[in-house]
Amino acid sequence: MRYSRTALRVSNRVSASKRIGEGVRAMKRIGENPSGHWKGITLGRIRSSRVFVLPLVLIGLLLAIGLAVSAQPYPVTVTITGDATDPSVVGQAYSVDFEVRITPVDTLSPWGTVTVSDGTGGTCTKTLTTEYYPNGWGSWCNLTSTSAGTKTITATFVPYDGNFTGGSDTETHVVNRAATSTVVTSSGSPSVVGQPVTFTATISPTSPGGGTPTGMVAFYAGTTLLGSASSASTNVMSFVTDQLSVGTHAITAEYAGNDDYVDSTSSSITQEVTKRLTTTVVFCADTPLIVQNTATCTVTVIDISPGTPSVPTGSVSVSVAPSGDGTLTHASHPLTADDGGQFTFTYKPTDGDNTPHVISASYNGDGSHLASSGDFSQAIVKRALDMEMTLAPTTAYVLQPVSITVHMEDDTTEGTPDSLSGLEIVLDNGGKSGTFSDDTPTLNSSGNCTVTYTPGAGDAGSSSAITTITASYEGSEVYAAKQLSQQLTVQLRPTLTTVEFNKTEGIYVYEPATFTVTVVDTAGTASDPVSPEGSITISAEKTFYGGTRGVSYSSDSTPDDYTHVWNYDYLWTALIAEGADYDVVTATYTPNDGIHLPSEGRYGKGVNRRPTEVTITCVAGTPTGFTVLAQVAEKAGVPGILSIPLGDFVMLVGEDLSETDVGDAPLASIDIVTELPIVSPTILYSPSDFIHVKSPGTPAEPCTKIIDTSGGGDGTTGGACADGCGSGG
Structure with a gap:
């Protein structure tokens, strides 16, 4: 029980040592202050001379020194007067009351320290150094025991100086084991199969207990012991396990207790354990796969959850999109532990219209692994x-x-x-x-x-x-x-153009003729008829002297697949040359069929004026000459169109034989004056129509002049006689 604490007051009393000290100090002050006043201390109201004060001080000092030399330490008695909360529990603080007394009773106050211990490491102290408690003092301190059992409590006094002796006292005290509570926690829920999970149990003493419970903790999943953990130094103990199966587990921790702490069991916590995560990886060709070429593909199912991975088992199915564009082996495969989560298959694309081909693999999971799927986009190229x-x-x-x-x-x-x-x-x-x-x-x-x-x-x-x-x-x-x-x-196909007349010999003016222009495809074989189409251009007359020529188209035809014939009428109506000339007929073929090349052909044709003949008839004689009838006509049998010759009749007269117009053709009566009695005149037809040829004419019989013979002679002067003439008249 707790006693009342009453301090014993000490009035105006000091220890011998203290008296000595004060005496010495008083002496010193007197020396310093002969007026009789101490600094801070006045000896009553005494007013005396130095003669009386100094001897008294010396006497007091000697008495004090004598007493100090003869003093012995005061004996001290320590008494434990009570210990509250008996019994207590481990870690619980309890109060120990004690008294320190001087024996015999004195008014002095013992200064020093009291240390209370339970003999097993638990201590508490109390110290007094300044307060004054006559004949001793009483106090307490709180002691905490860290182990259970019956403790011997000892209170020991150690004095402050040598004026007091030490002392001690003992008392028994019962310390019981402290009650505990246990809390279990998980490093993480949910976890996956095979993932290490740390369960931690924290054991705490329940009030009023304290300290650190140590020992062993057992961990349970339901009623199944998972394992245990122990510690000699901490109240937090952990256990790691990766053996929990898929499902929901009630986890508890049971603290076994020890010599100082009572056992306890935690409330349960829920640990969810799920299947392990997987990822499915598909890989075929890292370069584009050619149609009709076979690639070996790999499906790998990988355990990706924390902790020690395990080999997934179960079935894997493989598909390709778009469907029907290729063939694969092992569209499904049962994974076994020996496969190591991997298997291969082959794929051969048969259609490259759609790219890429997406190859997908689906893993259906097993008792420890979740399902997953993956795909691979395989680029496809067609065959070259x-x-x-x-x-x-x-x-x-x-x-x-x-x-x-x-x-x-x-x-x-x-x-x-x-x-x-x-x-x-x-x-x-x-x-x-x-x-x-x-x-x-x-x-x-x-x-x-x-x-x-x-x-x-x-x-x-x-x-x-x-x-x-x-x-x-x-x-x-x-x-x-x-x-x-x-x-x-x-x-363009080459052509040959030729010109052919219906008559091979020359022709006369006004003799109608025809010619053909033949254009022949000379390229050879053709898929279709290639008779040249287009136009023919006939060149203008091409003679030396010129003339008038008429050419007119009459018809055309295609006698075969390679030939085109154009027909033309050809007629000269005037020829400048007096007799004959040479005409070059040029035919130019200009195609318009987009098939042929142009070409040109020529033909040289002799052209003649129409031949004539002149008939001279002696009509009558005259005294001065005679009269003839001149007539010109075309020769009989000349082909062509008959044409009346036009022009002049002329005679060659004078020594220079110059032509003298004597009449107009085609018929003229001409009087010829001559001295000769008989003349066979030559009269020339000179055409002016560019049609006919010049021609001369003489009478069939000479023309006879009428001779006047009445005067004799032949009626001439004889000047015209050329042969057999006499010298007479």
């Missing part, structure tokens, strides 16, 4: 083709058949080539008018196709032009598109 195209010939005339052969081969080394039979080739001529025998031929089993191309009208331009032949393969689900072009030189 090599294309060749030949043209025979490479230079052709319009409408000349050209053989085109296209050959294709699989140009991809990887995988299996597909059949080329039936692949369609599209042929194009760049918009020219030529035609293909088949502009969408298909390849045979050897990868070939042959067609005929015929260049069309206009494809050669004005003479020659390039036609670009393009062969295109538009692609399939297996093969990529391919295109190739070749140039074909297309030329």
Whole structure:
């Protein structure tokens, strides 16, 4: 029980040592202050001379020194007067009351320290150094025991100086084990199968207990012991386990207690354990996969949860989108532990129209692993083709058949080539008018196709032009598109133009004639009739002297597929040359069919004036001469249109034989004056119509002059006699 604490007051009493000290100090002050006043201390109201004061002080000092030399330490008695809360529990603070007394009773106050211990490490202290408590003092301190059992409590006094003795006292005190509470926590919930989970138990003493409970803790999942943990120094103990199965577990911690603490069991906590996370990885080819080539693909199911990974088992299914565009092996596979979460399959794309092909793998999970899926976008490329195209010939005339052969081969080394039979080739001529025998031929089993191309009208331009032949393969689900072009030189077809007259000999003015202009295609074989179409231009007359010529178209025809004939009428109506000239007929063919080249032909034709004959008839004689009748006409049998000769009759007179107009053709009566009795005159027809030829005429019989013989002689002077003339008159 707790006693009342009453201090014993000590009035105006000091220890011997203290008296000695005060005496010494008093002496010193007297020496310093002969007036009888001490600094801070006045000896009553005494007023005396130095003679009386000094001896008294000396006497007091000697008495004090004597007493100090003869004094012994005062004995001290320590008594434990009570200990509250008995029994207590470990870690609980309890009060220990004690008294320190001087024996025999004295009014002095013992200064010093009291230390209370329980003998097993628990202590508390109380110290007195300044207060004055007559004949001793009483106090207490709080003691805490850290172990259970019956303790011997000892209170020990240690004096402040040598004026007092030490002392001690004992008392028994019962300390019981402290009650505890246990709390368990988890490092994380939910966790996954195989993931290490740390369960931590914290054991705390319940009030009024204290300290640090140590020992062993057992951890349970329901009623199943998971494991235990122990510590000799801390009240926090942990246990790590990765053996929890999938599900919900009630976790508790049971503290076993020890010599100082009572056992306790925690409330349960819920630990959710789920399946482990997985990821499914699909990988095929890191480069584009060629159609009809096989790739080996890998599916890997990976445990990605924290903790020690485990090998996923279960089934995996594989699919490809778009479906039907390829073939795969092992569309499903049962994973076993020996597979290590991985298996392979093959995939061969058969259709490259859609890219990429998305290859998906779905893992359905197992007892410890969650399902997952993954996919891989596999780039797909079509197979390549090599294309060749030949043209025979490479230079052709319009409408000349050209053989085109296209050959294709699989140009991809990887995988299996597909059949080329039936692949369609599209042929194009760049918009020219030529035609293909088949502009969408298909390849045979050897990868070939042959067609005929015929260049069309206009494809050669004005003479020659390039036609670009393009062969295109538009692609399939297996093969990529391919295109190739070749140039074909297309030329206009050559022609030969000839001019032929219906008469091989020369012709007369006004003799109607015909000629034909024949234009022949000389290029050779053609796919269609190539009779040249166009126009014929006949040149103007081409003679040395000129004249008037008429040419008129009469008709034309195409006697065969390569020939065109134009017919013309040909007639001269005037010829400047007095007799004959030479006409060059030039026919120029100008095509308008876009097929042929122009050409030109010539023909030289002799042209003659129409022959004439002059008839001279002696009509009558006159005394001065005679009269003749001159008549000109065309010669009989001259082909052509008869024409009346026009012009003049002339005679050659004088020594220079100059022509003298004597009449107009075609008929004239001409009086001829002559001295000769008989004359056979020559009269010349001189045409003025550019139609007829000059011609002379004489009478069949000489013309006779009328002679006046009445005077004798022949009526002449004889001046005209040229032979057999006498010298007379």
